[in-house]
Amino acid sequence: xxxxxxxxGLYHQDYTKDQGWWQTSLIKGKMILLLAIIFIVFPLTLTxxxxxxxxxVGYTALGALGVQVLIGYAGLITLGHAxxxxxxxxxxxxxxxxxxxxxxxxNGGIAYPISLIIAAIVAGLWSVLFGLPSAKVKGFYLIxxxxxxxxxxxxxxxxxxxxxxxxxxxxxxxxxGTIKIGPWIIDSEVxxxxxxxxxxxxxxxxxxxxxxxxxxxxxxxxxxxxxxxxTLGINIVWYKLLNFFVAGFIAGLAGAFWVSNTAxxxxxxxxxxWSLWLVGVILIxxxxxxxxxxxxxIFMVLVMELIQMGVIELSDIFPALMIKFLxxxxxxxxxxxxAFLIFQPRGLSYRxxxxxxxxxxxxxxx
Amino acid sequence: xxxxLMSLINGIMVGGVYALVALGWVLIYKCxxxxxxxxxxxxxxxxxxxxxxxQAGIPxxxxxxxxxxxxxxxxxxxxxxxxxxxxxxxxLAVIMVTVGLSFFFKGLIxxxxxxxxxxxxxxxxxxxPITLGFIKISNVYLWSFIxxxxxxxxxxxxxxxxxxxxxxxxxxxxxxxxxxxxxxxRFVYAAAWAIAFMSAGVGGALLGNINGINISVGxxxxxxxxxxxxxxxxxxPGAILGGxxxxxxxxxSGAYLDRYFPGGVKEVFPFAFMAVFLLFKPYGFWGWERIxxx
Numbered sequence: 001x002x003x004x005x006x007x008x009g010l011y012h013q014d015y016t017k018d019q020g021w022w023q024t025s026l027i028k029g030k031m032i033l034l035l036a037i038i039f040i041v042f043p044l045t046l047t048x049x050x051x052x053x054x055x056x057v058g059y060t061a062l063g064a065l066g067v068q069v070l071i072g073y074a075g076l077i078t079l080g081h082a083x084x085x086x087x088x089x090x091x092x093x094x095x096x097x098x099x100x101x102x103x104x105x106x107n108g109g110i111a112y113p114i115s116l117i118i119a120a121i122v123a124g125l126w127s128v129l130f131g132l133p134s135a136k137v138k139g140f141y142l143i144x145x146x147x148x149x150x151x152x153x154x155x156x157x158x159x160x161x162x163x164x165x166x167x168x169x170x171x172x173x174x175x176x177g178t179i180k181i182g183p184w185i186i187d188s189e190v191x192x193x194x195x196x197x198x199x200x201x202x203x204x205x206x207x208x209x210x211x212x213x214x215x216x217x218x219x220x221x222x223x224x225x226x227x228x229x230x231t232l233g234i235n236i237v238w239y240k241l242l243n244f245f246v247a248g249f250i251a252g253l254a255g256a257f258w259v260s261n262t263a264x265x266x267x268x269x270x271x272x273x274w275s276l277w278l279v280g281v282i283l284i285x286x287x288x289x290x291x292x293x294x295x296x297x298i299f300m301v302l303v304m305e306l307i308q309m310g311v312i313e314l315s316d317i318f319p320a321l322m323i324k325f326l327x328x329x330x331x332x333x334x335x336x337x338x339a340f341l342i343f344q345p346r347g348l349s350y351r352x353x354x355x356x357x358x359x360x361x362x363x364x365x366x
Numbered sequence: 367x368x369x370x371l372m373s374l375i376n377g378i379m380v381g382g383v384y385a386l387v388a389l390g391w392v393l394i395y396k397c398x399x400x401x402x403x404x405x406x407x408x409x410x411x412x413x414x415x416x417x418x419x420x421q422a423g424i425p426x427x428x429x430x431x432x433x434x435x436x437x438x439x440x441x442x443x444x445x446x447x448x449x450x451x452x453x454x455x456x457x458l459a460v461i462m463v464t465v466g467l468s469f470f471f472k473g474l475i476x477x478x479x480x481x482x483x484x485x486x487x488x489x490x491x492x493x494x495p496i497t498l499g500f501i502k503i504s505n506v507y508l509w510s511f512i513x514x515x516x517x518x519x520x521x522x523x524x525x526x527x528x529x530x531x532x533x534x535x536x537x538x539x540x541x542x543x544x545x546x547x548x549x550x551x552r553f554v555y556a557a558a559w560a561i562a563f564m565s566a567g568v569g570g571a572l573l574g575n576i577n578g579i580n581i582s583v584g585x586x587x588x589x590x591x592x593x594x595x596x597x598x599x600x601x602x603p604g605a606i607l608g609g610x611x612x613x614x615x616x617x618x619s620g621a622y623l624d625r626y627f628p629g630g631v632k633e634v635f636p637f638a639f640m641a642v643f644l645l646f647k648p649y650g651f652w653g654w655e656r657i658x659x660x
Contacts, residue, residue: 077458079403079465133641137648139457140401144595145644148637156634160627276465283462324477331473337466341459342451 005357019212038197043190051189053305055261058196061297062254063274064281065203065290066247071279072288073211074243075223076134077143080150081278083130084123084248086270087153088255090162092119093172093265096179098165109180112260120252126153127248128241135237138226150272159267173264186260196257203250204290210246211290219243223288273330280337286347295348300333307332371501373617379507381613382514383572388590388597388605389521390565396538396600397558400449401461404468405566406587411471412437412567413574413583414479417486426490433567441563442556449559450552472584485578510572517568518606521561525602530557538600585633589616592640598653607651612636 012018022028046054063085070076095115105111130149134142163172179186186192210216218239221229230236259265277300285296311325340347387409394402415436419429448467452460491505525531536544537554545551566587570579573586593612597604619635649655 071458077461130641133644137644140461140599141595141644141648143401143461144591144637145641147591148641151634151637152641156631273469276469279462280466283458287458327473327476329473330469331477334466334469334471334473338448338463338470341455341463341466342448345455345459 005360007360021208035201038201039194043194046193048189051193053301055189055192055196057297057301058193058200059254059258059261060278060281060301061200061293062196062203062250062257064278064285064293064297065200065207066250066254067278068282068287068290068293069207069219069250070243070247072282072292073216073223074219074240075138075226076131076240076243077139077279078146078247078275079143079279080130080146080148080153080272080275081247081251082270082272082274083150083153084127084251085255085258085274086158086267087126087248088119088123088252089258089265089270090158090172090255091122091252092116092256093174093259094162094165095119096174096259097172106178106180109182109184112179112186113181116253116256119256120249123252123255124245124248127244127251131241131244134240134244147272150275154267154270154272158270163267171264171266174259176263179260179263192257192261195260199253199257203253204294207246207250208290215239215242277333280333282347283337284340284347286349289347289349291352292347292349295352299348300336303332303336304329368501369621370618373621374614375501375503376507377614377617378610379503379511379613380576380617381610382511382518383569383609384586384590384593384613385606385609386514386518386572387566387569387587388593388609389518389602390562390569391590391594392597392600392602392605393521393534393565394558394562395594396602397534398449398555399460400452400464401457401599402464402562403461403591404464404471405562405590406584407468407471407475408563408566409570409573409587410475410579410581410584411440412563412570413579414475414484414570415567416571417484417574417579420486420490426486430568430571433571434564437563437567438560441560444563445556445559450555472581476581481581483578483580486575490575506575510575513572514569517565521565522602534558589636592636594650595640596643596650598650600654601650601652604650604652615639 006023010024012023017023022031042054063081066084067078067081070078070081092112092115095118096111099111099115101111105114127149130145133145137145166172176187177185181195184191186195211219218229218234221232221234222236222239226236255270258269262269281296281300282292283296284299285292285294307329308325311328344351387405390408391402391405394400412433416426416429416433419432420426424432444467448463449460452463491509495502495504496508525535533544533549534554534557536547536549537551541551544554570583570587573583577583589612590609593608594605595608596611597606597608615636616632620632623631623635
């Protein structure tokens with residue numbers, strides 16, 4: 001399902017071309033246009049509020065991409081992904097705040113990039129730790145161990161112990177100017193937007209490339225039938241743990257980005273709700289599709305913004321609604337997920353695929 | 367030693383309530399294969415509905431019966447509207463529908479009843495503890511335990527002796543065979559959800575008596591998940607054993623580990639224990655080991 005159907009008469013003669021990203025010059029043109037819009041047009045034209053929305057979309061998409069790698073491509077259902085995002089965020093913040101960086105590093109602006117990578121690796125390893133039971137259990141039992149990851153990491157370790165480091169109390173705030181990449185200080189919404197877009201593009205490229213390599217094929221084989229995959233000589237445990245590592249790695253990047261977006265983190269930013277939210281995002285976008293991650297994030301963030309706007313409009317008439325916005329948000333999220341699963345189980349990306357193919361094959365759709 | 371016995375007995379008492387909620391969970395799983403993550407919210411609904419009836423001046427026992435009736439109605443509605451259409455869908459879809467339901471209910475509960483802690487006024491059970499030798503048990507725990515066990519026995523008898531209970535067991539065992547013998551699978555699923563709502567509701571009402579009701583009672587409802595995993599997903603005796611084990615573990619860790627790891631060790635320990643336990647016994651105590659073939 002993932003590949004696009006080519007127009008009539010176009011076909012490939014070898015596997016390499018079949019797996020190519022940009023198979024026709026039209027697709028290449030469209031992708032370059034998309035990148036140009038994201039990297040040039042949006043930063044120049046958007047205003048403050050929309051940057052906030054775009055950053056939220058990017059952050060959600062980064063988190064959901066990791067969940068997609070786990071659920072969509074290896075069938076390892078996780079309900080504790082926020083824990084790994086939290087690990088990334090806290091690692092990065094602690095490195096920036098506590099590590100005795102040489103002055104040269106701080107001036108050169110490589111402290112934050114280094115912390116970004118270390119955060120990603122630490123989150124990946126933490127994720128592998130909780131992925132270990134996947135060697136023996138699957139299905140619902142595995143879901144429960146990932147839930148355990150959420151409660152142990154966020155509600156216990158981070159809230160009770162990690163937050164005590166440095167004696168700052170519950171919330172860690174990063175002084176302005178410390179988050180610096182090379183010569184650029186990440187201090188405005190445009191810059192965070194560019195940061196998240198670059199991170200997201202890199203991660204999507206990484207995942208897309210992994211998926212068309214040996215590793216990705218092994219994951220998909222495990223997802224479809226793990227016993228068959230084992231008989232084919234795939235080392236299931238190794239590939240499952242690798243999957244957990246990649247998912248945790250992306251989650252760590254997302255967490256480290258979140259620090260630059262909010263300049264302060266506290267355990268309340270990573271509740272269990274957020275883990276479930278990310279799973280909801282990929283369900284709405286479509287399980288087993290990278291498009292789905294992006295569509296799902298855009299859809300969910302926009303819907304929530306719309307509800308918020310609606311509530312603000314209505315709050316003149318019913319002031320009580322404003323206080324209860326959070327509850328309405330939760331309820332609507334629940335209903336949207338149920339509705340999507342019942343009426344649109346293949347997600348938004350399937351619709352997108354249908355539309356694209358309709359135009360690709362038009363007017364001879366047979 | 368005294369501390370140990372105290373925590374042990376309190377743990378068993380609370381564990382009885384967990385076992386009741388876990389029973390509802392196992393029932394749904396056994397009959398329809400649905401892994402229900404909305405159990406916490408079901409307990410909350412039970413707690414709040416009972417509270418509302420009780421505040422309206424209805425005696426406690428009668429309000430519990432009213433809760434049971436509302437539980438039946440809600441359970442059937444939920445099954446008909448949401449889960450009926452998902453029979454045979456992949457596991458993730460079904461789980462996420464229950465997650466969606468849990469959000470929906472949680473938002474609804476917060477919207478209707480607010481987030482402040484509410485207590486049963488006047489208190490239903492006398493406040494002074496019962497003394498048995500050197501062990502003190504508070505009345506709430508004791509009565510909750512007795513009530514939980516009583517309901518448990520009623521449900522067990524229902525399964526063993528009534529026609530409907532037998533039909534449910536048959537469906538759980540082999541849906542196709544049950545269908546061919548004239549059992550209505552849709553009826554069985556609806557009944558399973560109704561019973562789950564009922565047991566969660568009573569569990570919630572009892573838990574709400576212990577510390578008052580707020581959103582965190584829903585978290586206590588979530589503790590049934592480690593309980594059912596410990597017992598094995600599809601074992602009714604396992605649900606009792608798991609529930610009591612979780613209750614005991616929680617109280618013992620609160621009593622002994624809190625000194626070394628201050629903070630929420632009591633809430634987290636069951637989950638941590640479960641994660642490690644699964645490494646050694648992947649199907650719980652009495653869960654069916656699934657033999658997979660290609």
